[in-house]
Amino acid sequence: MAEPALALVQSSPLPARAQIAFDNVALTLGGKAIIDTISLEVAAGEILCVVGASGCGKTTALRLAAGLYQPTGGSVRFEGEPMRAPRREIAVVFQDYGKALLPWRTAAGNISLALETIGMRAHQREARAAELLAKVGLAGHAAKYPTEMSGGMQQRLQIARCLAQDPKVLLMDEPFGALDAMTRQGLQDEMLALVASTGATVVFVTHDLEEAIYLGDRVVGLLPHPGRVGLELTIDLPRPRDQLATREQPEFLRLRRALFDFIKASE
Numbered sequence: 001m002a003e004p005a006l007a008l009v010q011s012s013p014l015p016a017r018a019q020i021a022f023d024n025v026a027l028t029l030g031g032k033a034i035i036d037t038i039s040l041e042v043a044a045g046e047i048l049c050v051v052g053a054s055g056c057g058k059t060t061a062l063r064l065a066a067g068l069y070q071p072t073g074g075s076v077r078f079e080g081e082p083m084r085a086p087r088r089e090i091a092v093v094f095q096d097y098g099k100a101l102l103p104w105r106t107a108a109g110n111i112s113l114a115l116e117t118i119g120m121r122a123h124q125r126e127a128r129a130a131e132l133l134a135k136v137g138l139a140g141h142a143a144k145y146p147t148e149m150s151g152g153m154q155q156r157l158q159i160a161r162c163l164a165q166d167p168k169v170l171l172m173d174e175p176f177g178a179l180d181a182m183t184r185q186g187l188q189d190e191m192l193a194l195v196a197s198t199g200a201t202v203v204f205v206t207h208d209l210e211e212a213i214y215l216g217d218r219v220v221g222l223l224p225h226p227g228r229v230g231l232e233l234t235i236d237l238p239r240p241r242d243q244l245a246t247r248e249q250p251e252f253l254r255l256r257r258a259l260f261d262f263i264k265a266s267e
């Protein structure tokens, strides 16, 4: 598929707080307007969740943020610089962990490869891989192959592999979508703790409206055909969040209702 040409970059200065900035971004693929027009800023350390009806352009927006697509209009910038290609500071976590991991490498081997890619010397890799596995709750599973692990463990491994590149930003595309409800809630909390300890920025795409509210500092709802921002909610729920207490708060229920109504109206 031909990559659309890089659009002209506007010269206006960005507010200091924007780490990722979509500035009037449009994207046409195969003659079809997929995104038109998105202006959005993500602050360093923020957790921004993106929801929207199926096919509204969530994955496409994430691919634009990752530098995997170039906009056909407007600009996508990272720390003020146009995103011309994927960058090491920005890691992408996919829903399909099975495809993201190398089945012929152990857990440690999968992470080691990522460490090799960033140029870490061989003698340092083993210790760093063990550290990263411990960070995602997989200490003691270093010698296992992905097929010997549960879905939740494989997704943790994918996250550890992304952390190996020491990213400033995690772009997550329905990362827990294939997991059962209990595993999913456990991973939500582990992710929040990890992010709090690393200070990474997160853009998190999900179909699960409650997940978006539970995790986010902000939730953006996209409208379809073409994909554009239709709703922006600030999530003023206290942190650390708690699977029971947070979800029972009247404010959580109010936000859930607002998002539900938005999605229903946009379908």
Ligand SMILES: Nc1ncnc2c1ncn2[C@@H]1O[C@H](COP(=O)(O)OP(=O)(O)OP(=O)(O)O)[C@@H](O)[C@H]1O
Pocket (backbone or CB within 6 Å): 001, 029, 030, 032, 034, 052, 053, 054, 055, 056, 057, 058, 059, 060, 061
């Ligand atoms: N390479 C492409 N060429 C043409 N159209 C595309 C391409 N990639 C995506 N699309 C179309 O763009 C629209 C948005 O797709 P995208 O996958 O971003 O939506 P989504 O919101 O992530 O969907 P879902 O929630 O179902 O995962 C869809 O209509 C899709 O068919």
